[in-house]
Amino acid sequence: MPVTFHIPGTLREFTDGRNTIEIEQSPATLADALSALWKLYPRVRDRMATEQGQIREHVNLFIGDENVRYTGGLASPIAAGSEIWIIPAISGGWGVTSGPGRERPAKFGIVDSREKESLFVFRLTGTVVREFRRTMLKGHELAEFREQLLDWFRQFRRDLPWRRTKDPYRIWLSEIMLQQTRVAVVIPYYERFVERFPNVQSLATAPENEVLRLWSGLGYYGRARNLQKAAQQVVVRHGGNFPANLEELLALPGIGNYTAPAVLSIAFGEKLAVLDGNVARVLARIGTIGGYLRESQRWQGLQEMANSLLDPESPGDWNQAMMELGATRCTPKSPQCLICPVAQFCEGCKLGIAGSLPEKRKKHATVEIHLAAAVFADENGWTLLLPPPEDQNNESLADYVPATVSRLWHFPTVPVSGDSVAKLRSVLGELVAKKQNGNLRLFAAGKIRHTVTYRAITVQPYRINTKKLPRIKGAERVPLQEVTVLPVSNLTRKIARAALEAVSSVSQKRRELSFR
DNA sequence: ATCCAGAGAG
DNA sequence: CTCTCTGGAT
Numbered sequence: 001m002p003v004t005f006h007i008p009g010t011l012r013e014f015t016d017g018r019n020t021i022e023i024e025q026s027p028a029t030l031a032d033a034l035s036a037l038w039k040l041y042p043r044v045r046d047r048m049a050t051e052q053g054q055i056r057e058h059v060n061l062f063i064g065d066e067n068v069r070y071t072g073g074l075a076s077p078i079a080a081g082s083e084i085w086i087i088p089a090i091s092g093g094w095g096v097t098s099g100p101g102r103e104r105p106a107k108f109g110i111v112d113s114r115e116k117e118s119l120f121v122f123r124l125t126g127t128v129v130r131e132f133r134r135t136m137l138k139g140h141e142l143a144e145f146r147e148q149l150l151d152w153f154r155q156f157r158r159d160l161p162w163r164r165t166k167d168p169y170r171i172w173l174s175e176i177m178l179q180q181t182r183v184a185v186v187i188p189y190y191e192r193f194v195e196r197f198p199n200v201q202s203l204a205t206a207p208e209n210e211v212l213r214l215w216s217g218l219g220y221y222g223r224a225r226n227l228q229k230a231a232q233q234v235v236v237r238h239g240g241n242f243p244a245n246l247e248e249l250l251a252l253p254g255i256g257n258y259t260a261p262a263v264l265s266i267a268f269g270e271k272l273a274v275l276d277g278n279v280a281r282v283l284a285r286i287g288t289i290g291g292y293l294r295e296s297q298r299w300q301g302l303q304e305m306a307n308s309l310l311d312p313e314s315p316g317d318w319n320q321a322m323m324e325l326g327a328t329r330c331t332p333k334s335p336q337c338l339i340c341p342v343a344q345f346c347e348g349c350k351l352g353i354a355g356s357l358p359e360k361r362k363k364h365a366t367v368e369i370h371l372a373a374a375v376f377a378d379e380n381g382w383t384l385l386l387p388p389p390e391d392q393n394n395e396s397l398a399d400y401v402p403a404t405v406s407r408l409w410h411f412p413t414v415p416v417s418g419d420s421v422a423k424l425r426s427v428l429g430e431l432v433a434k435k436q437n438g439n440l441r442l443f444a445a446g447k448i449r450h451t452v453t454y455r456a457i458t459v460q461p462y463r464i465n466t467k468k469l470p471r472i473k474g475a476e477r478v479p480l481q482e483v484t485v486l487p488v489s490n491l492t493r494k495i496a497r498a499a500l501e502a503v504s505s506v507s508q509k510r511r512e513l514s515f516r
Numbered sequence: 517a518t519c520c521a522g523a524g525a526g
Numbered sequence: 527c528t529c530t531c532t533g534g535a536t
Contacts, residue, residue: 179532180522219521219523220521220522220523221522222522222534223534253534253535254534255534256533258533258534276532296517361531
């Protein structure tokens, strides 16, 4: 009789999706059985055991109904045919191992009863299906959640230079540096920076070059410039005292909705919850929040959730704990739910779907754009190009045709639906003197396809042969063969080529005719 | 909402 | 190279 391991959802990605694994040999002890399992699936080992080979604190093992904690741990004897259950620390749930579309029978519900320091196992019959929904922690559960996370953070927090100060200037500096770079990279930069610029005054009065030199290697130099600009504003407007309220902080360049609450909570203990990418991911998993998180309404909802979870007693630690959890445990890929201090409060973990949250942004559906372009050609083969559009304040840039086609020199272009000739004529009528317009003859050249990000553009070029080029305000005259003497986009080049080919095929036909 | 800048993954 | 991600700005 083989020994069977039951694998939790959180580990299945390491077992080729299997939820049970049979060990054919007859292991004498749990340690032997685990060795056999880990040999088959080595990555399971990392999640279950420390490097020293100890079972991680948040992993529970059951042989049948017995928690191995009380049957001798790794030395527990294994009988032939034993069923061994690997259970992540989940409490307060009722064996919720199913979600929509994942009909798995629920085997266990575990309630962690702290008073008795023991675990109770409940066998459930049938299937439990939980809806995919948002949950809000409150009351006793919320208090417990806060305590667990803060305890974890205070125990495991890394000793980082900016965690040894309450100086808002230094907190701010670290936040700006950390926005863009890993902790390990930031440390030496941070230390050099505060040594040279120990306070906001020294930063404000430094030559910009020196600031950039100390920043050099971190990238995002615009943020270094903003940093100094903000320091100067702090000195001039606030007498060198770092503003301690949200509005004034947000008014400083480079400080936005993330940085302001971070500085205020950590340096001043203000009760403001931060929401960055890490925190958002944690929240999405805790509350099983589907959809793309950056969508404005959803992001707002996440901010509210963050606000409600914030521990009012220690907002700074709380915010850092949430971010640290996201950075070190609740990571984007394969979250370590098995060793997460708050797994028991996490719907995503309970449903075994934490790793598939948050959802990716849906690809922007491609928008089909149909345009018609006018390619004038005079007797000498010269054409007309319009200048790059000025800033369009009143018109959405995306809808503005020349901008769609690129903000460079371009042929007169109009959006069309239906009769493109008529549309182009009417628009040209506004540009070109009336008497000339009536005589314009439009020859359709080959259609052009062009793709820019999510836009699929089809252009119908019309060649318009004229004796003299019309006068159009701002337009520039160039030889059609050499439109590239002005800065043009690839699309404009394609249009020019199509217009040239069209005319050559026309003249070829004429030649063919004349030979007869 | 959308754009931008810059970095990093693939 | 392209695609994706992030926080700020508008």
